Amino acid sequence: MSEVKLSASIRTEFGKGAARRVRRDNKVPGVLYGHGTDPVHLTLPGHELLLALRTPNVLLSLDLDGKNELAIPKAVQRDPLKGFLEHVDLLLVKRGEKVNVEVPVNAEGDLAPGNYLLEHVLNALPVEAEATHIPEAVTVSVAGLEAGASILAKDITLPSGVTLAVDEDAVVLQVLAAQAEEPAAEGETEGEAAEA
Template sequence: MSADSKVSVKKRQKLGTAETRRLRLSGLVPGIVYGHQQEPQPVVVDETLIHPIVVSGHKVVDLDVEGVLEKAIIRDVQVDPFTRLIQHIDFMRVDPNERVTVDVAIELKGTAPGILSGGMLEHQLHSIKVDCLAYQIPDSIVVKVSDLQLGGVIHVNELEIPPGVHVQTQGELIVVHVVKVSTRELDLAAPGAAEPEVIGKKAGEAEADAAPAKKK
């Protein structure tokens, strides 16, 4: 886990749809800080500041709420599907020494040799649920596929998990495997593959259309 990032946020006084739209147009992200039996606090943060932290997969941040420092984890993020800009973010206050349950992304590393043998790499599970101390939350779980041959598979219970982190996702689930691709699938996927035949008129009908109309 990398060092915690510091995020400065400001309290949000005005609420509502119109105000939220105005903030976003100004390059700001509305959010909320909650947890630890304290009242939820609406906040706002600069999009250019929080975006690289979210993209990195970092979970734990040192939150500066107008001079008040709190340890928090990024709990939920809403992203615009077209612009990829962050639309809303939730921060949950935590004690660094308490256990939390979070989803951690799975990151594949390397090239599977099974692909060269006619296989296709299928990444089936993109995150797993873990519980650990707040300061131990991994940014991601790295899975090395450089030894994965044709037919090879890696399950959840075969992942390399950092000390102190407990996996809650079912161990028998497949994270990634290399499956054999049939010749037909390769042909259909290849550029210039045969297109469906367009069925037109019958031969007799075509000839009739081609024949000159008789003069009356």
């Protein structure tokens, strides 16, 4: 798990206008909350935060007015068209503390020969892990699976110290037989055209 250091400053102005001014300076407004403390409004460096958020469940080490705080991203708002960061919610964590997060599921290997599709029922697996040891992803082998096969949450090997935060019988991946469209008979299409 990667830990990214960022310098943050406390934000004292609020509202749309203040948030726009922050974004014009290539920074991102955010909120840090957790452990029963009052929410702290922050300004974070935009480019560094964008790079850090490319890693799922990244651990952020925030330098905040001389204090060092650990946080994980809880909610990220992006501009729907341009994709730049508009706002981020960060959850305060402590070393050794267990947190519930969703870890991406990666499938590896080739399905059995045939016309099969692999469906990701869960793109991310809910797990409980120590805040400083959150896995970036879990990998599942689908080699040789045929239609009707499924992989349950309990079938996935998790790193030590990581436990499931979902029903162990929840389906994560399943293999389906591909459905080919049948061509319409010529008589049917002529009859439909005549009706129109």
